[in-house]
Amino acid sequence: MLESDNFLVKEYFKKMIGEEGMKIIENVPAGEITDEEIARLSDSKLSSVRKVLYTLYENRIAEYRTERDDNSGWITYLWRFNHDNxxxxxxxxxxxxxxxxxxxxxxxxxxxxxxxxxxxxxxxxxxxxxxxxxxxxxxxxxxxxxxxxxxxxxxxxxxxxxxxxxxxx
Ligand SMILES: [Zn+2]
Incomplete structure (x- = not known):
């Protein structure tokens, strides 16, 4: 989704989230996804994925909504790219x-x-x-x-x- 083969996109995001961050977002499919799933898909540490997501969030490139499981009380963060931004x-x-x-x-x-x-x-x-x-x-x-x-x-x-x-x- 990020056309990461485009040299401008690459340069821009590399400056923001580094090589490892690029590897992480290259594996993010379109639509909503949890941080755990991104970590699994990109074969990265969950802490690294969260750091990258937070940086993207600060730059208004990624956003999330939360979903609460009524039984367990567990809160899931569902991330997606803000395509317009x-x-x-x-x-x-x-x-x-x-x-x-x-x-x-x-x-x-x-x-x-x-x-x-x-x-x-x-x-x-x-x-x-x-x-x-x-x-x-x-x-x-x-x-x-x-x-x-x-x-x-x-x-x-x-x-x-x-x-x-x-x-x-
Ligand atoms: Zn000279």
């Missing part, structure tokens, strides 16, 4: 990413870049230093950023496509 959060994340990528693209398109052994600088800076880096004492050489631009363009395209899917769903 996940969608909203992912839309915001995608929009932010596209803005950042476009800003980077603009810089790469208008700049001419040079590189020494320790850093990448604009032509203007390399020229001002007579094409010799004062930090690593190597020459600034021209680098073609065509491939990098292409990569950035492809990323923008992938995210734009995904945003369209999010809007429709």
């Amino acid at each position: 996940v969608k909203k959060i992912m839309e915001e994340e995608a929009a932010g990413n596209i803005n950042e990528l476009n800003r980077q693209l603009e810089e790469e398109r208008k700049g001419v870049f040079y590189q020494c052994n320790c850093q990448r600088v604009l032509f203007e800076e390399a020229a001002a230093k007579d094409f010799l880096c004062d930090e690593c004492s190597s020459n600034f050489e021209y680098i073609d950023n065509g491939n990098l631009i292409k990569e950035l363009e492809e990323k923008v395209e992938v995210i734009a496509k995904w945003m369209k899917v999010l809007k429709k769903g």
Whole structure:
């Protein structure tokens, strides 16, 4: 349900709940589920599952309701993902990413870049230093950023496509 193969989704959730958390939520099916069941499905410790669920709850990605067994008095927590919030959060994340990528693209398109052994600088800076880096004492050489631009363009395209899917769903 979380499209965890999507690189944006992956990055976002990895930051929030870590690798182990990813493993746990990847095993959560659609619909309601108990923490014990998630632990069983993902082969994880119940305490780890609860920690992940709580983090998701704090971020309004997961929610729960409780069910009380009249005979035993036992309370069951039934968890589910808040699809609307996940969608909203992912839309915001995608929009932010596209803005950042476009800003980077603009810089790469208008700049001419040079590189020494320790850093990448604009032509203007390399020229001002007579094409010799004062930090690593190597020459600034021209680098073609065509491939990098292409990569950035492809990323923008992938995210734009995904945003369209999010809007429709
Ligand atoms: Zn250098």
